[in-house]
Amino acid sequence: MEVTARAPGKIILTGEHAVVHGSTAVAASIDLYTTITLQIPSDSDASDGLLKIKLEDMGLEFSWPVEKIKDALPDLGNPLSSQPQSCSHESLKSIASLVEEQNIPEAKIELASGLYAFLWMYTSIHGYKPATAIVTSTLPLGSGLGSSASFCVSVSAALLALTSAVSLDLGHKGWLSFREDNLELVNKWAYEGEKIIHGKPSGIDNTVSTFGNMIMFKSGKLTRMKSSMPLRMLITNTKVGRNTKALVAGVSERTLRHPEAMNAVFIAVDYISKELSSIIQSPAADPLSLTEKEEKLEELMEMNQGLLQCMGVSHASIETVLRTTLKYKLSSKLTGAGGGGCVLTLLPTCILLFL
Numbered sequence: 471m472e473v474t475a476r477a478p479g480k481i482i483l484t485g486e487h488a489v490v491h492g493s494t495a496v497a498a499s500i501d502l503y504t505t506i507t508l509q510i511p512s513d514s515d516a517s518d519g520l521l522k523i524k525l526e527d528m529g530l531e532f533s534w535p536v537e538k539i540k541d542a543l544p545d546l547g548n549p550l551s552s553q554p555q556s557c558s559h560e561s562l563k564s565i566a567s568l569v570e571e572q573n574i575p576e577a578k579i580e581l582a583s584g585l586y587a588f589l590w591m592y593t594s595i596h597g598y599k600p601a602t603a604i605v606t607s608t609l610p611l612g613s614g615l616g617s618s619a620s621f622c623v624s625v626s627a628a629l630l631a632l633t634s635a636v637s638l639d640l641g642h643k644g645w646l647s648f649r650e651d652n653l654e655l656v657n658k659w660a661y662e663g664e665k666i667i668h669g670k671p672s673g674i675d676n677t678v679s680t681f682g683n684m685i686m687f688k689s690g691k692l693t694r695m696k697s698s699m700p701l702r703m704l705i706t707n708t709k710v711g712r713n714t715k716a717l718v719a720g721v722s723e724r725t726l727r728h729p730e731a732m733n734a735v736f737i738a739v740d741y742i743s744k745e746l747s748s749i750i751q752s753p754a755a756d757p758l759s760l761t762e763k764e765e766k767l768e769e770l771m772e773m774n775q776g777l778l779q780c781m782g783v784s785h786a787s788i789e790t791v792l793r794t795t796l797k798y799k800l801s802s803k804l805t806g807a808g809g810g811g812c813v814l815t816l817l818p819t820c821i822l823l824f825l
């Protein structure tokens with residue numbers, strides 16, 4: 471049995487971090503993907519008894535004898551793919567020791583949490599079957615474009631596609647697609663993976679990666695959006711590496727130190743996201759001209775960036791991009807967890823006329 475699945479990365483237009491604390495955020499999927507090919511031999515005699523994962527872009531391969539996984543995680547004997555399970559502290563410790571034995575190069579140690587998520591989802595859904603997973607990605611890792619969620623969604627989709635828990639319909643461009651209820655299952659398993667990588671994710675990244683297009687997200691609930699205006703974003707990668715888990719934890723610590731001030735910040739972000747979504751979706755016959763709408767969006771992005779600074783997640787490299795784009799009267803904000811990573815700049819239609 472073999473299947474290939476892919477899932478997109480995302481940009482967050484407004485509301486990152488605050489969404490973890492219950493505010494509204496707006497996100498859109500982008501045309502960069504994580505792709506996974508999963509092969510599970512149907513004849514166990516024909517296999518080498520290993521669970522392998524090949525990260526092709528990095529030229530890395532990791533493998534574990536399934537018997538060893540069984541010893542480390544003995545409680546997963548009866549996988550129930552239709553019931554997403556959270557990884558307990560004990561299971562995570564066992565998984566960490568399985569990954570530690572692989573001697574990941576020090577410069578790539580961040581990959582460990584991706585491997586934890588893979589091992590958890592694989593064994594929870596398929597038990598101790600030998601298999602090979604080959605992963606490639608066009609997304610930069612750890613840059614705010616949701617590589618972790620796109621990895622988890624593609625893994626979850628590939629794993630579920632090879633179970634009887636889902637049925638696939640003929641999709642578009644040669645890809646099969648999941649039905650809506652099956653997409654929810656894909657999303658729930660991916661969220662369990664994101665929890666292992668991020669610690670305390672809001673769920674917005676895996677949700678937009680699973681359902682695509684543009685969404686509004688608040689307290690685990692998604693509202694699909696229909697944009698009624700052109701919206702072009704320039705993405706600048708500062709190439710400053712950072713880790714979402716640490717940044718999310720930093721905002722929570724600041725919230726514990728200054729609960730009232732931070733709650734006011736989160737409420738302001740909620741209003742910003744709601745206003746942004748209503749502008750983006752306002753009917754074309756709206757009295758506001760396109761230029762007026764774009765000016766409002768620019769102002770909202772600037773306000774959100776200021777509040778992200780309040781949360782302590784901006785960075786000198788992000789400020790440099792902000793100053794540079796401002797010279798051309800363009801508005802920018804960080805996207806994703808910040809601390810480096812990517813910056814979004816709105817490209818208004820008047821600029822595009824000159825390109």
Ligand SMILES: Nc1ncnc2c1ncn2[C@@H]1O[C@H](COP(=O)(O)OP(=O)(O)O)[C@@H](O)[C@H]1O
Nearest residue numbers: 580581584611612613614615616617618621714
């Ligand atoms: N293709 C991949 N293969 C293995 N792990 C991945 C892959 N993509 C993402 N990950 C995991 O996700 C982590 C990056 O997630 P994160 O810090 O949330 O940044 P972002 O989601 O913005 O890219 C990586 O360090 C790795 O553990």
Ligand SMILES: C[C@@](O)(CCOP(=O)(O)O)CC(=O)O
Nearest residue numbers: 486487614616671672806807
């Ligand atoms: C900071 C946050 O809002 C988004 C993180 O996105 P990314 O992992 O940096 O792509 C966290 C979350 O919502 O789970």
Ligand SMILES: [Mg+2]
Nearest residue numbers: 616618619714
């Ligand atoms: Mg992430």
